[in-house]
Amino acid sequence: MLDERKASILRAVVEEYIHSAQPVGSGHIASAPGVRVSSATVRNDMAVLEQDGYLHQPHTSAGRVPTDKGYRYFVDSLTGPAPLDSASASRVRAFFNRAHGELEQMLSDTTRLLSDLTDTAAVVVAPAHEAAEVRSTHLVALSPRVALAVAVLSNGVVEKRTLELSADVGEELLATASSHLAAHLVGGHLSAVGTVASSGDPATDAVVGAAVSAFGADDGQGEVDNVFVGGTARMAGAFEAVDTVRQVLTILEQQLVVVTLLRDVIDRGLTVAIGSETGIAPLAECSLVVAPYAVEGEPAGTIGVLGPTRMDYAQALAAVALVSKRLSQRLSEG
């Protein structure tokens, strides 16, 4: 454990580095508020902090830079969730007052909101299907041999699959199949699609089977839960090296990786994952701040922001917490 003075010094180093992006020397710290000792004393403590792995010195005669462990201590020592500044808070309020209509659109807009608030990239994972029950299903003919299977879930998500049928299907057959499907799925979970019983009529069963396998297949692996990413331009502005930007973009383009990452962080009970804590090498220079959101009290999805390790954690934590809270309310109130 760090004594009070070392903790203050560490905090001051982190704050200063977040602000300046330059290695910070003992002189700056000594003149910082909250530290009332000489630069020599600061130097001594910084040497200890470096030995303990909280700080890193790029080279002799340079200032210190926080390590992941240093950031971790800093984040953990933040005195609880400071409220968001009022300007930001009112933007959040305005956003959710204005928000209406379309779930996906709102989630996508939410990434923009988060990105605006934190000046980093933002991620929103849409509610998982499993939690929602099926409210309605329909089979709609698009052309003689192609039909669309649509399932409306209670959380407002609409799942749809194109079915390519082996034979022309008449209107009434499609209607029969449609109501058979609805009878077995509505009120249940879409993941139970495999258990739809036979109708007794082979023609109907063929159509129903196509729909069942379409829903079943993609549920397995293909279409991962929807992820919305926004503010990548802001993220790009936070890094010096174009290669770092490229690597981060590569990660953000892989929906499955992003979803897994967020879920993993949440599962580990974390709110912040710093650098290597993310477990993804290309994100070594990034930190992730996440929060789950809930619909009707049930955990639904996750939101988060992804920025450089030297991001403004207080702001990010506050923004993510408030947005997740308001988003939960918004999605539950209906």
Next chain:
Amino acid sequence: MLDERKASILRAVVEEYIHSAQPVGSGHIASAPGVRVSSATVRNDMAVLEQDGYLHQPHTSAGRVPTDKGYRYFVDSLTGPAPLDSASASRVRAFFNRAHGELEQMLSDTTRLLSDLTDTAAVVVAPAHEAAEVRSTHLVALSPRVALAVAVLSNGVVEKRTLELSADVGEELLATASSHLAAHLVGGHLSAVGTVASSGDPATDAVVGAAVSAFGADDGQGEVDNVFVGGTARMAGAFEAVDTVRQVLTILEQQLVVVTLLRDVIDRGLTVAIGSETGIAPLAECSLVVAPYAVEGEPAGTIGVLGPTRMDYAQALAAVALVSKRLSQRLSEG
């Protein structure tokens, strides 16, 4: 007009610069195949090409770099659409053979395909709504006061809007409204939603009205046509300056701008927009290669790739052309 030799030299400069990203000097050109004159002659011609605005010299004693006008000449002089190399062509074939199921998913995957083929960012604009007729509409209750209006269009697009109702709506009222809506919309275009007639029953009309205005409002401006963007990481790798990357990402994040840009380029009868031809200042260092695709012979959407001005135009043109052709087939065959 350029005489044959100057044209050859210009082509050689562009090709070399695309390859090396370095200003190219007369010596390299003189030793290039297709140019059989000495470097001194090349120098003379290059001076003329520079005066005419095809080339630019970063500074005295440096080689030449193509200007937008130089690229334009190069692109226009490409001898028609060279076919895609067989490796790429077979990847396209494999992709569309494997493609199935979900329209949006396929379009999103298509950006990945294009990006893989051209090593740049790729954009796919989903089919416009206007072209498609409504095949089916439904109102589904999500909770007592919230319903979802779903419209299935003939091109496989599903439009949905959340309706927040002022009063609890019973099952039968919703069903009535649903069939009233369907009766007036199915077979027509969604843009004609404003003309739905009254049913005579005020309660029904209230619900129908909510759906109508939800569809109508967003059709006007809110949700722009869906755009899928992929391969931004590859784009990032093509530039030196992180600031350039940031600016391009900023553009790509604005769906409306992207859609407008593609449409504008197509409307101008272009296939390639080079640098300032895009009309967007932050894209000064970028070129855009586009192609429309069609469904059932009707123009539906647009695909394109966005890379640095020094991209491989032949490959990009071939890839975009082939993918748009196959995509049209794929979307029409059903």
Next chain:
DNA sequence: GGCAAGCACTCGGTATCATCGAGTGCCAGC
């Protein structure tokens, strides 16, 4: 023992300067 003051030392960043060479423009000659 703990903190501060002083001091020698380190070492990256910046500026200066010379060198190098790719590339140019131009002229004379074939």
Next chain:
DNA sequence: GCTGGCACTCGATGATACCGAGTGCTTGCC
């Protein structure tokens, strides 16, 4: 009209010196 030759330009590269922020350590004070 093309080419070989030549003087010239100027960014890139590298060596050198210098500066100064920052460090570690030692000494002295409370």
